[in-house]
Amino acid sequence: MSNTELFLSNQNLKERFQSVADEILKNTGYNISRHRSLETKFNSMAQIILNKTNTEERSLVVLNTKLHENSVTYFQKVITKNKTSKQNLELKDEAPIHTNEYNQTNLGSQINQLIEERGKFGTPGATENYIPRPVNPSEEYLSLNQKSKELEEMYESQANTISNQQSNDPDQYNVDKFTISNDVFNSLNFNDEKDLPLYQNISTLQQQDSSNPMEMMNQVEQSRQQNITNYNLIDDKQKDIARNIVKQGERDIVLERNNTDAVTKIDQTLMDPKLLHQNNQEWQKRLLDHIDNRMVNNNVVSNLDKKLDDLLQSKLINLQKDAQPNYQDRISYISVNSVDRKWENDTTNNSRYNFQVKFNASGDFSGAGINNSFKNVLSVELVSAILPVDAHIENFDTRIYLNIMKYPYLLLGIEELTGVFSGTNINNDKAFATLVFDKFHNSEILSSDMISGNVSVSAGKTSFVNEFKRGYVRYNPAYFEKKRYYNAPLASLNKLSINLTDPRGNRFNTLSDTNTINEIVYSDTLTNIASTLELTAANGFPNTSGGTHKMIKITSTNHFSNRMFRIGDRILIKNYTTTGTGTNNSKFINFVNRPQGHIIINLEQERFGLSTENKGQISVLYISPPGSLDSNKELLDAATYYDSNVDTGNYVADSASFINMDLQTHFLFRIVTREVDVSKVTRPINV
DSSP states (O other), X not given: OOHHHHHTSHHHHHHHHHHHHHHHHHHHSOOGGGOHHHHHHHHHHHHHHHHTSOGGGOOHHHHHHHXXXXXXXXXXXXXXXHHHHHHXXXXXXXXXXXXXXXXXXXXXXXXXXXXXXXXXXXXTTHHHHHSOOOOOOHHHHHTHHHHHHHHHHHHHHHHHHHXXXXXXXXXXXXXXXSSOOHHHHHHHOGGGSSOOOOOTTHHHHHXXXXXXXXXXXXXXXXXXXXXXXXXXXXXXXXHHHHHHHHHTTOOOHHHHHHHHOGGGOGGGTOOOHHHHHHTHHHHHHHHHHHHHHHOOGGGOSSOOOHHHHHHHHHHHHHHHHHHSOOEEEEEEEEEEEGGGSOOTXXXXXXXXXXXXXXXXXXXXXXXXXXXOOEEEEEEEEEEEEEEESOEEEOSSOTTOEEEGGGSSOEEXXXXXXOOSOOOSSHHHHTOSEEEEEEEEEEEESSOHHHHHHHBOOOTTTTSOTTTTXXXXXXXXXXXXXXXXXXXXXXXXXOEEEEEEEOTTSOOSOOSOSEEEEEEEEEEEEHHHHGGGBSBOOOOOSTTSOGGGOEXXXXXXXXXXXXXXXXXXXXXXXXXXXXXXXXXXXXXXXHHHTOTTOEEEEEEBOOOOSSSSOOTTEEEEEEEOOSOOEETTTTEEOTTTOOXXXXXXXXXXXXXXXXXXXXXXXXXXXXXEEEEEOOTTTOOOTTO
């Protein structure tokens, strides 16, 4: 976009006009931005400035500077002139004279004044103060009085003829000044010392809103040229009158007086508007000096009495205080479960101890999200944390099992809520809460006699005591830590980045709680695979032959520790699918992906010894097959069990994944927000 287009754009003109209006308001106390007609005038001035500026000088800065300087000068001059003219009219207590009537009356009064002054020629010494003494013979000079009277009668007759012609056609010789008419000035109400709306010129504003500024400017220029032409006609007729008088044998006294009396020459008192524009620097300085000298009370538009001013100020302060709404604190509790994070096919290295929760998440968000949004947050605090019975596993010697409860306390860090703690190391400085042990609750997977009779005995079976126990540990904040926003509420809370570590900032278990699936198939009959299982073969469904039933065998892509995925844990499978023509394919897919997950009922047998045994690092786990009981007969409903017509071989490896739901962390937060109390303005309909 060129500089010309930028200069004439609506945005640039509005900004420039507002800047001019601000300066006018500062200097004179008048707000011209309320008057649409002046803004239209301002846009016309912008076009004039552009036309009168050389092409090589048409930069945006130069054009805006010229427009600003000239428009400020023009509007200040208009305001001062209008105010002065209105004050003179009030003193005279006379109605304003229309422009056409003023031209005719002024011309007649000047002719009468001219005749009156010419009558003074008969008085001795009068011509010495008026014009130089004419060089005439003495006899002509003695009869000058008589000849002057005859000349005056002829001149008066010609003047009456012009006056009659003007009265018959008043619009022919009307010369309007290149300025805003008195009607427009009167409608602007500049003398009110207030910024009032223009109620007097609504029709004009509505008409100008739909008008093209360039067309209006062209009409003004055409009217101005017509007025100049009409004025030239008047001047030519006056010269014709003078020539007629000379032809009748009289002296060319009129021409002599026109050369010596500049006051009676009307065309010498008019100035070309272009010349006015070129010489406006001096007039602008004079006008600014005049305004500065008359400025009072430090540009204050209205000067109130001090007591009244103090009273109004006090009322305004009280009104603002009374208008302030009442607030109430709203308490919200949110529960966060790490299993809801995006764990399937995740590449961000999130874990159950390090993940993110988003508030007011979008509909397509697949991670841990909460639909509510929290604004004007006063405080955030952790109520409690429920953690799994987890521990550090030493890979070289899996017999060493360091439980989570071995640590004196745990550190919970939240990136968005800092500045709660100060400690001797960086881990304490970043902590949001210090968690200490509160309670431990668990359950037995197998009874003690079942363990001794059904578990495959090996040298490593007593390496950790909680193999057949499952439970959780409850932790509480040590000092009831709370993130408070004292000076001002937090505008909004968008997310929580949770990070749980030991006192030194280390995660006490780095093994993953997720894995991808390499294969899902039906196992062989229980009697055939009993020797490869951690537990003895299951008895199957009640009142059925267990030897004929099968389990579902899941082989993972990566090996996992049987300390992480243990018998009795619940796993959740996602994104499993298979293709083919099997009639039970769809039922099997829905069964595997069911939202309640599956219980691990058996594992690959652990082999523990000094040789190259797996030592608990396995890749096979088993879950129950589909099937439900007939409650009337307390045996398997044959319609619900199937182990055939499923195309498990068409599964694409690694496309599905699973997670251990019993190794997840749980956090309960309390968030206090500030909301407007509307109980005073709303009433229940049942009151």
